[in-house]
Amino acid sequence: xxxxxxxxxxxxxxxxxxxxIVERSLEKFGAPVYxxxxxxxxxxxxxxxxxxxxxxxxxxxxxxxxxxxxxxxxGVAQSIIDEAISRGLPVLDATCPLVSKxxxxxxxxxxxxxxxxxxxxxxxxxxxxxxxxxxxxVHLVSSVEDVARxxxxxxAAVAYVTQTTLSVDDTRGVITALEARFSDLEGPDVSDIxxxxxxxxxxxxxxxxxxxxxxxxxxxxxxxxxxxxEIGVEQGVPSYLIADGSELDPAWLDGVQAVxxxxxxxxxxxxxxxxxxxxxxxxxVEVEQMDGVREDIEFRLPPELRTPAPRKAVASSGR
Ligand code: SF4
Numbered sequence: 114x115x116x117x118x119x120x121x122x123x124x125x126x127x128x129x130x131x132x133x134i135v136e137r138s139l140e141k142f143g144a145p146v147y148x149x150x151x152x153x154x155x156x157x158x159x160x161x162x163x164x165x166x167x168x169x170x171x172x173x174x175x176x177x178x179x180x181x182x183x184x185x186x187x188g189v190a191q192s193i194i195d196e197a198i199s200r201g202l203p204v205l206d207a208t209c210p211l212v213s214k215x216x217x218x219x220x221x222x223x224x225x226x227x228x229x230x231x232x233x234x235x236x237x238x239x240x241x242x243x244x245x246x247x248x249x250x251v252h253l254v255s256s257v258e259d260v261a262r263x264x265x266x267x268x269a270a271v272a273y274v275t276q277t278t279l280s281v282d283d284t285r286g287v288i289t290a291l292e293a294r295f296s297d298l299e300g301p302d303v304s305d306i307x308x309x310x311x312x313x314x315x316x317x318x319x320x321x322x323x324x325x326x327x328x329x330x331x332x333x334x335x336x337x338x339x340x341x342x343e344i345g346v347e348q349g350v351p352s353y354l355i356a357d358g359s360e361l362d363p364a365w366l367d368g369v370q371a372v373x374x375x376x377x378x379x380x381x382x383x384x385x386x387x388x389x390x391x392x393x394x395x396x397x398v399e400v401e402q403m404d405g406v407r408e409d410i411e412f413r414l415p416p417e418l419r420t421p422a423p424r425k426a427v428a429s430s431g432r
Contacts, residue, residue, distance in 0.1 A: 114366070115395040116374070116389060117324055119316040119375035120405030122172055122354075124311030127209030128153045128379050130412040134207040135162050137418040143259035147176040150185040150238055152207060153379035153419050154335040156356060165271040166246060173197060181205065187238040190245020209309045210412050212239055215274050216246040218301055222272035223249045227299060228265060230254055230291065232284050233276030240276055260290040272299040276293055277307040278337040280314045284334045309378050310337055317341050317375055321348035324373035326365055330384045331377030338377025345373070357384045358391025366395055 131152050138146045144166020151159050151169060159169060163422050167183075173196050174184055182204050184193070188208040197204050219229050230252045234241040244251045253261050265271065273291055291298055321327060327345035329353055331338025338354055345352030350373070355361060364370075372392065376385050392398050413419070 114369060114392070114398055115371040116322060116392060116398050116400045117371060117373050118282060118385070118402050119313070119320050119373065119402065120403045121309075121316060121408050122374075122386060123330075123376040123378070123380055123382050125307075125313075126408070126410040126412045127186050127211060127307075127309070130414060131207035131209065132158060132162070133414060134205055134418060135167050135183055136165070136207055136302060138183060138412065139166050141418065142181045146181040146183060147178075148183045148185060148207075149189065150184050151334075152183065154338075155332045155377075155379040155381070157377065157384060158381060167396070172173070173202070175198065176202060179203070181206050184213070185238065188216065188242035188246070189243055191248065192245055205375050205415055205417065208242070209277070211277050212242070215243055215277060219243060219247045219251070221298060222274070223247055224270075226273040227270045228252065230271055230273040231276070231308045232273055232279060232287050234336065237278075239278070239336075241392045243274065243276070254287060254291075255381065257286050257290040260287060260294060263294075265295075267294055268296055271295050274301060275306070276336075277363065278310050278340060280311045280340075281306050282311075282314065283340065299345070308410065309408070310340075312408065313337065313341060313375065313378065314344055316403065316405050317344045318348060319405075320373040320375065321345055323352045324350060324371040326350065326371075327352040327373040327375070328388060329377065330359070330374055330388055331380045332356055335377045335379050336350050338380065341375055341377060357389065358387040358389075359393075361391045366392075381411040405430045 135148060145168045148167050153313055163391055171178060171422045182197055184206045186207050186209045212371050229247055231243055234255055237252055284354055287315050327350045329338055342352045342354045389400060
């Protein structure tokens, strides 16, 4: 059986940076450090950091006074930042710079007097963060039908931004519906879409042209991993999202000659290798690497963590 690995796959620069922020904080300030929400949506990553001394909470109330506090890669609402500041919590912000860019863009549109529309999925922490950053009511849409239901006059001055884990291709239909309905609409340039989401989705589309089965490594609460699986289904390939090799069902392999393997932006490469090991238990496997984009993007760490410092030094407040 051939196993064709997608290129690129797995960790993006925002996830690498977020994990490094937790690791370096533990080195520099000592355990425990508190992280609001899963730093990235991957259970294996979270459990490894827990073993190192990170404590994951959903509410700042669970964080003791003075404890080092880290915001997850998904970003947070302004009210959370305000709460952290009012409590004097020393904060390190692991919000992905591309998410922060969406926040800034949304604020700019609102400052210019436009009503903001966010294309995204209700309940996702990134969406909650963006809606809570803008400082004005935000209309959330996730489908063409939602656009028709918007209670706004067709000549309103509106603008849209998108959740980063939706690609240009995902949002195209919704944007077309917005353009058809609103005469005064602004939106971001295509270059503002998250590079990692776009690259991973394009690679999966290409992969699906040559495989009979798609395996996506990622956690069930990872938005971008779910989207990769959905793309496989849209391409007509049986597709499964698995956390690691233990979730591989041998029945999926019946009659399969070529398996496509990819990983969401929050899934470590060791889990991809674990899936290959699991495949080897059921079949002779020949692994091939797909040609694809080589990513070399890196995001800088917060200044407090760029240089080594004595343990137990105090992190600065704010973002
Ligand atoms: Fe940032 Fe994109 Fe990675 Fe999300 S998927 S953390 S927006 S680089």
